[in-house]
Amino acid sequence: MKIQRASHLGWCFGVRDAVGLAKTHAAQGPITSLGELVHNAAVLEDLRQHGVMTRHDAGDVSTRRVLVTAHGASRRRLEELARAGFEVTEATCPLVHRAHAALDDLVRRGLHPVIVGLRDHVEVRGLAEDHPGCDIVLSESDVDAIVPRGGFGVVAQTTQPVARVRALVARLVVRFPDSQVVFRDTVCQPTKDRQNAAVELARASDVVVVVGGSKSNNTRELVATCSRHCTRVHHVDAAAELRPEWFSAGDRVGLTAGTSTPDERVDAVEEWLQRMAKDDVEIHGNGEHAGAAAAARATDSGAR
Ligand code: SF4
Numbered sequence: 001m002k003i004q005r006a007s008h009l010g011w012c013f014g015v016r017d018a019v020g021l022a023k024t025h026a027a028q029g030p031i032t033s034l035g036e037l038v039h040n041a042a043v044l045e046d047l048r049q050h051g052v053m054t055r056h057d058a059g060d061v062s063t064r065r066v067l068v069t070a071h072g073a074s075r076r077r078l079e080e081l082a083r084a085g086f087e088v089t090e091a092t093c094p095l096v097h098r099a100h101a102a103l104d105d106l107v108r109r110g111l112h113p114v115i116v117g118l119r120d121h122v123e124v125r126g127l128a129e130d131h132p133g134c135d136i137v138l139s140e141s142d143v144d145a146i147v148p149r150g151g152f153g154v155v156a157q158t159t160q161p162v163a164r165v166r167a168l169v170a171r172l173v174v175r176f177p178d179s180q181v182v183f184r185d186t187v188c189q190p191t192k193d194r195q196n197a198a199v200e201l202a203r204a205s206d207v208v209v210v211v212g213g214s215k216s217n218n219t220r221e222l223v224a225t226c227s228r229h230c231t232r233v234h235h236v237d238a239a240a241e242l243r244p245e246w247f248s249a250g251d252r253v254g255l256t257a258g259t260s261t262p263d264e265r266v267d268a269v270e271e272w273l274q275r276m277a278k279d280d281v282e283i284h285g286n287g288e289h290a291g292a293a294a295a296a297r298a299t300d301s302g303a304r
Contacts, residue, residue: 003270
């Protein structure tokens with residue numbers, strides 16, 4: 001078995017900075033994150049131990065200080081929090097701020113706002129709340145439901161696959177040939193890098209392991225991308241979820257991870273795979289079944 005990491009994977013600078021900021025502020029006194037700072041249970045538990053509470057509703061917050069996550073928030077929401085007496089710290093990623101600025105600019109130019117993204121995602125809600133009446137699209141049928149306008153200004157949720165975004169923009173152009181359509185590509189570079197690296201990896205692998213939380217949108221998108229180029233793709237949150245029967249002797253195993261997956265999780269998965277690969281070499285030469293031997297070893301070591 002040969003294991004290869006994607007050339008870009010795991011934590012992005014936006015998540016790393018947000019977690020660092022949260023811990024720095026928690027060291028100065030109680031603070032509550034409004035929503036999950038990172039869609040990863042292990043990271044949230046670590047933050048909790050550092051004193052960062054997580055609440056989804058401002059009404060449930062018992063601290064004076066609150067933290068806006070890397071996903072950002074609308075101006076309306078920030079003003080509401082200030083009016084309610086909270087001291088607000090923004091851990092908003094600069095690339096999310098860039099998406100807000102791009103949408104504001106398009107609207108200032110008189111274009112109708114369109115966001116490509118998940119309607120219920122906190123980042124998309126933050127973008128949409130400052131532009132009531134905007135359209136949020138994620139499929140061709142969503143685009144087909146848009147009513148005619150003189151012009152459209154389109155941005156994307158930062159973690160959307162750029163190919164999907166471009167395809168939906170192209171459909172909008174075809175649907176409204178007489179309207180102006182201006183697209184600002186706000187998909188962030190770390191997402192593009194991970195998506196491109198995932199395609200390259202999946203094409204060169206017999207099996208791919210994607211590491212990340214089940215609620216992480218960009219991790220799920222990586223799974224979907226890899227699945228288009230490789231038939232054996234497994235999504236795990238931790239090494240304990242790996243199963244020896246997923247792998248065979250001689251497999252080329254690709255490893256990638258979402259932007260919210262901490263390095264230790266990726267390293268633990270790679271270590272587990274390296275143990276499998278070692279069995280592959282040691283046992284395959286003796287004509288034994290590599291998977292069964294690795295299963296025994298993994299069980300012995302408690303890695304499962
Ligand atoms: S995924 Fe992109 S936009 Fe989101 S925090 Fe990371 S770098 Fe920033």
